[in-house]
Amino acid sequence: MLAILSVLAIGLGRTARIDLSLAKHRAGKLRADFLGWASVYYAMNQLRLDSEDPDSSLADTAYTCGFALKDNKTPEDLFKGVTLASGSFDIGYPLIDNMGRAYQCYGFEDEDRRLNINGIHQQNYRILAHLFMLLDVPDEQADGLAAQVVDWKDADSNKMTLGLGVEKESYDIASGKFCKDAPFEHVQELMFVRDMTENIFLKIKRVVTVFPRQDMDLAVNLNTAEEIVLRAIFRSLAEKNTSVNISDADSLVGKISAYRKGEDGLLCTADDRPLKVATASGDLGLNANEQAIYLASVHYLKETSQHVRLYARGIDDQFKVRTTLDAVISRETLSVLLWNRK
Ligand SMILES: [Ca+2]
Ligand SMILES: [Ca+2]
Numbered sequence: 510m511l512a513i514l515s516v517l518a519i520g521l522g523r524t525a526r527i528d529l530s531l532a533k534h535r536a537g538k539l540r541a542d543f544l545g546w547a548s549v550y551y552a553m554n555q556l557r558l559d560s561e562d563p564d565s566s567l568a569d570t571a572y573t574c575g576f577a578l579k580d581n582k583t584p585e586d587l588f589k590g591v592t593l594a595s596g597s598f599d600i601g602y603p604l605i606d607n608m609g610r611a612y613q614c615y616g617f618e619d620e621d622r623r624l625n626i627n628g629i630h631q632q633n634y635r636i637l638a639h640l641f642m643l644l645d646v647p648d649e650q651a652d653g654l655a656a657q658v659v660d661w662k663d664a665d666s667n668k669m670t671l672g673l674g675v676e677k678e679s680y681d682i683a684s685g686k687f688c689k690d691a692p693f694e695h696v697q698e699l700m701f702v703r704d705m706t707e708n709i710f711l712k713i714k715r716v717v718t719v720f721p722r723q724d725m726d727l728a729v730n731l732n733t734a735e736e737i738v739l740r741a742i743f744r745s746l747a748e749k750n751t752s753v754n755i756s757d758a759d760s761l762v763g764k765i766s767a768y769r770k771g772e773d774g775l776l777c778t779a780d781d782r783p784l785k786v787a788t789a790s791g792d793l794g795l796n797a798n799e800q801a802i803y804l805a806s807v808h809y810l811k812e813t814s815q816h817v818r819l820y821a822r823g824i825d826d827q828f829k830v831r832t833t834l835d836a837v838i839s840r841e842t843l844s845v846l847l848w849n850r851k
Contacts, residue, residue, distance in 0.1 A: 533828045534828060534830060536828060537825040537827065537828025537829070537830030538825075538830050538832065540594075540595065540596055540823075540825040540827075540828075540830070541596065541823040541824060541825040541830045541831055541832035542823065542832050542850065543823070544593060544594075544596045544597065544598045544823030544824065544825065544832070545598060545821050545822070545823035545832045545833070545834045545850065546823075546834075547593055547598060547823070548591070548598040548599075548600055548819065548821035548823065548834075549819065549821070549834075549836050549838070549845060549848070551591060551598070551600075552575075552600060552617065552817070552819045552821075552836075552838060553838060553843045555575065555576040555577075555587065556575050556576070556817065556838060556840050556843060557843060558576070558577055559575055559576050559577045559840075560840060562577040564577070565577035565578070566813065567812065567813070568732055568783040568784075568785070568812045568813060569619060569621075569730060569732060569733060569812070569813045569814040570732045570733065570769070570781045570782075570783045571604075571614065571622075571732070571733050571769070571776045571777040571781060572584065572616075572776075572777050572778060572779065572781040573616070574616060574617050574618075574619050574733060574814055574817065575616070575617045575619065575814060575817045575840060576616060576617070583615075583779065584601075584614070584615035584616040584777075585615045587615070587616070588600040588601055588615040588616050589601065589615055595825065595826050595827045596823065596824050596825045596826050596827075597823075597824050597826065598821055598822060598823045598824065599615075599821065599822045599824075600615065600616065600617070600819050600820065600821050601613055601614055601615040601616060601820065602614055602618050602820045604775075604776060604777055606775055607774065612775070614776075614777035616777075617817035617818065617819050618817070618818045618819075618820070619730060619733050619814035619816065619817050619818070620718040620720045620814070620815075620816035620817065620818055620837060621718075621720075621728070621729060621730040621733065621734075621811070621813075621814035621815060621816060622729065622730055622733040622734050622735050622738070622814075623716055623717050623718040623729070623735060623738060624636065624637065624640060624716060624717045624718070624727070624729065624738045624741065625717070625718050625719065625720065625721070625725070625727060625728075625729075626658060626662070626693050626696075626699070626717050626718075626719060627662065627692045627693055627719060627721065627722065627723060627724060627725055628725050628726055628727030628728065629655070629658060629659055629727065630659060630663070631659055631663075631669055631670065633727060633745070633809075634655045634656055634658075634659050634669070635652075635655070635745040635748065636727070636741050636742050636745045636809075637655035637658060637659075637741070638651045638652045638654075638655035638656075638745070639651075639740070639741040639742075639744045639745050640655075640713065640716065640717075640737065640738065640741040641654055641655060641709065641713065643737050643740060643741055643744075644709070644712040644713060644716075644737075645712075646709055650704075652673065653673055653674075653704065654702070654704055654705065654709070656669040656671075656673030656674035657673075657674055657675050657702050657703055657704055657705075658699070658702055659674060660674040660675055660676050660688065661688055661689060661690075661701070661702045661703075662689060662690070662691060662692050662693055662724075663690065663724075664690055664691065664724075665690070666678075666690070675688070675703050676688055676690075677690070679703065680703060684703075685701075686701050686702070686703050687701055688703075689701070692719070692722055692723050692724055693719040693722065694719060694722045695719060695847075696714050696717060696718070696719055697714075698719075699713065699714070699717075716735050716737055716738055718816070720815070720816040720837060720839075720846065721815065721816070722846075726808070726809075727809050728809060728810070728811045729742070729809060729810060729811070730810075730811055730812065730813065730814045731765070731784050731786055731789065731810040731811065731812060732769060732783050732784055732812060733814060734810075736762055736766055739761075739762045739765060739766075740758065740759060740762045742806055742809055743758035743759075743761050743762060743802050743803075743806060744758045744759075746758070746802050746805045746806055747802050749805075750801060750802070750805070752798070752801070753798040753801055753802055754798070757796075757798035757799050757801075757802055758802055760799060761793075761795065761799040761802055761803060764793045764794070764795065764799065765784070765789070765793060768782055768784065768792065768793055769781060769782060769783075769784065783812070784812070785812060786807050786810045786811065786812055787807075789803070790803050790804065814840070815839065815840050815841060816837055816838070816839055816840065816846070817837070817838055817840065818835060818836070818837050818838075819835065819836055819838065820833070820834075820835045821833065821834050821835070821836075832850065832851070833850075833851045834848060834849060834850040834851065835848065835849050836848035836849075
């Protein structure tokens with residue numbers, strides 16, 4: 510009897526220990542979640558301070574995007590291990606160097622470094638076609654797909670000219686695809702475009718955005734734009750100008766990229782250099798062909814970012830539980846437009 514009771518007691522003790530550790534994990538998870546949320550409010554405050562700062566609000570670079578650096582502080586000082594109650598949070602994202610190695614960038618990743626598909630229209634749809642081609646989509650398929658994206662979100666029911674594009678009547682509802690005739694609100698909606706494949710979507714989703722979620726003119730941040738996005742814009746303009754070549758578009762991207770990175774050849778480090786759209790041509794030392802392409806592109810370029818994405822990690826120190834979330838915040842309204850918790 511004593512032996513049986515001992516076995517029972519050990520069993521109950523083990524169950525109680527498991528229950529207790531589960532309860533601790535739940536408490537830790539809850540606290541880590543709140544730390545994640547605290548990071549969103551912290552981020553909004555940094556954005557607000559930046560907008561109010563007449564110096565730092567003039568340009569957003571990869572190094573200081575959406576926040577102001579004061580008193581010799583670094584982004585790491587502002588966004589790494591921010592302590593609150595019995596935990597902390599980090600805000601940052603990884604970048605890849607020229608050798609393919611990942612390094613950490615602290616602060617926000619702007620959406621304005623990507624191509625806004627709501628800013629693609631009939632007159633500039635070749636930018637998106639070039640972006641598809643740069644992602645290894647064959648030329649003809651890329652052209653048709655870019656036109657389909659335009660027809661999918663434009664309000665009218667007129668197919669794009671040149672026999673490209675498809676409107677409502679060409680969609681088969683049973684296929685799970687449909688034509689919205691309204692702006693993209695989520696990147697995932699690209700999968701509803703008739704000839705979009707999962708393979709192409711997985712490649713394009715990293716370099717496009719839907720913010721702002723309205724019909725608008727295209728505007729990417731010259732200081733943060735992904736190289737592939739700049740390449741697509743410049744190549745689409747080079748093909749309209751018979752006196753320049755695609756190689757001029759590519760060398761222009763090379764000069765912008767090298768200038769922004771500064772001496773160390775890395776983005777998101779203290780020596781990063783901001784460019785002004787109006788004066789970049791001189792700062793970059795462009796030749797005549799590069800300059801012709803650049804000047805044709807300036808209405809697609811800007812120097813500041815309106816939407817930032819934060820990747821945050823909340824850490825509960827007591828129970829060693831972590832949570833991660835990402836959110837898109839509007840600088841203008843300081844509101845959260847999208848968030849995911851993992
Ligand atoms: Ca349409
Ligand atoms: Ca640098």
